[in-house]
Amino acid sequence: MLAIEGIHYETGEFIKVVVKDDNIHSIHKLTGDCKNAKYIIAPGLVDIQINGFMGIDFNKDPLNREEWQKVIYHLSKIGVTTFYPTIITNSYKHLAYIFEENMKILANDFVDSNMIGGFHLEGPYISKEDGPRGAHDKEFVRAPNWNEFCELQEKAQGMIKIITLSPEWDGAIDFIKKATNSGIKVALGHTAAESKQIREAVKAGAILSTHLGNGAHSFLPRHPNYIWDQLAEEQLWTSVIADGLHLPENVLKVIEGLKNEKMVLISDSVALAGMESGDYTTSVGGEVTLTKDGRLLLKDNPRLLAGSVKSVFQGVQHLVSKNICGLAESIHKASIYPAKLMGLPQRKGINIGAKADFILFGMDTANWQIIETYKNGKLVYQKGSV
Numbered sequence: 001m002l003a004i005e006g007i008h009y010e011t012g013e014f015i016k017v018v019v020k021d022d023n024i025h026s027i028h029k030l031t032g033d034c035k036n037a038k039y040i041i042a043p044g045l046v047d048i049q050i051n052g053f054m055g056i057d058f059n060k061d062p063l064n065r066e067e068w069q070k071v072i073y074h075l076s077k078i079g080v081t082t083f084y085p086t087i088i089t090n091s092y093k094h095l096a097y098i099f100e101e102n103m104k105i106l107a108n109d110f111v112d113s114n115m116i117g118g119f120h121l122e123g124p125y126i127s128k129e130d131g132p133r134g135a136h137d138k139e140f141v142r143a144p145n146w147n148e149f150c151e152l153q154e155k156a157q158g159m160i161k162i163i164t165l166s167p168e169w170d171g172a173i174d175f176i177k178k179a180t181n182s183g184i185k186v187a188l189g190h191t192a193a194e195s196k197q198i199r200e201a202v203k204a205g206a207i208l209s210t211h212l213g214n215g216a217h218s219f220l221p222r223h224p225n226y227i228w229d230q231l232a233e234e235q236l237w238t239s240v241i242a243d244g245l246h247l248p249e250n251v252l253k254v255i256e257g258l259k260n261e262k263m264v265l266i267s268d269s270v271a272l273a274g275m276e277s278g279d280y281t282t283s284v285g286g287e288v289t290l291t292k293d294g295r296l297l298l299k300d301n302p303r304l305l306a307g308s309v310k311s312v313f314q315g316v317q318h319l320v321s322k323n324i325c326g327l328a329e330s331i332h333k334a335s336i337y338p339a340k341l342m343g344l345p346q347r348k349g350i351n352i353g354a355k356a357d358f359i360l361f362g363m364d365t366a367n368w369q370i371i372e373t374y375k376n377g378k379l380v381y382q383k384g385s386v
Helices: 065-076 092-106 146-155 172-181 195-204 226-232 249-262 312-321 327-333 336-342
Strands: 002-008 014-020 023-029 039-043 045-050 080-088 119-122 160-165 185-188 237-241 263-266 278-282 286-290 296-298 301-305 358-362 369-375 378-382
Touching: 002 358, 039 327, 045 119, 045 263, 045 312, 045 336, 065 080, 065 092, 065 378, 080 092, 080 369, 092 146, 146 160, 146 172, 160 172, 172 185, 172 195, 185 195, 195 226, 226 249, 237 249, 237 336, 249 263, 249 336, 263 312, 263 327, 263 336, 312 327, 327 336
Parallel strands: 002 039, 045 080, 080 119, 119 160, 160 185, 237 263
Antiparallel strands: 002 014, 014 023, 039 358, 278 286, 286 296, 296 301, 358 369, 369 378
16 A cells, blocks of 8 residues: 655645555544645646647657657656647648557557546637637638548547537537537637527537637627637536636636636647747747746747647646635646546545545745656656656
């Protein structure tokens, strides 16, 4: 058995978590000394939208075994125990190639591959309009095609678990029904849909709004508009990029007030996340600058963001520091809530019988530090170890 001591993230009590096999076997309150009296025990983080990390782009080419292991290890360093590599709009040929070649590696189970919850397919069935389309290549944006998606899902060996699309297309509602019935979580995003189309999409089974407030026109009618429409749909969960850059605090507060347990944090990070500051050339943004404070900017127009490079753990810290949520609720939005959305066993959190996915972290610095990360009861990262 494995025993880890620390401060319970919800109660503030000193506890000892005992792990047997890959589950939490027992939890004991400590009345005396606590081995890790400075560190907090919390559920492992779940990132349902991430495009790359540490210089590795999930969209450019399939990853080899070493690249997957590198990404998995470095994500464990920032507290992530489950993530959904996100593949964006491209040609059928390229998407099929990415899924098929990646699954040749991932299907042959290797160390810690269970950190991958599945793929998030963002596009290609999104809006063609400038603004909502974001950085997606207009050449490859197209109407929903169920047969094409089924072929991609076959290449992915059933591992596409989330798809982001726009319901503005003819045939989108029928696609949403079929995808939902097949167990896919359908998200609305990169959309210029009208109110009726959004209502019909939710009725058909759409369950999530992808990075609401981003991937949108710069100017919208006061009302109605597709942001209000999605916020008003009680069945819709909402993912947000809470990096302090993509959404202002007041917007995060509004979303939190309306969605509460259906608000989840995502990184939506690009390949340069985790890299040193400096100038880089990217396949999407071209020449960009990564600043020391974590801003990724277009080199020729530094007023514009070129993507996200902050983690969901930093998102938790942002919510707490701006008094948008308390510590426990902020952690839930990056762990238990996305796990609940995706039907993962981690949704049970730090409780007896739950999967032993948890983190140990410190808050005694301006930038919080992950000390240890556990996946299914196994120590996958320890600060200071190689």
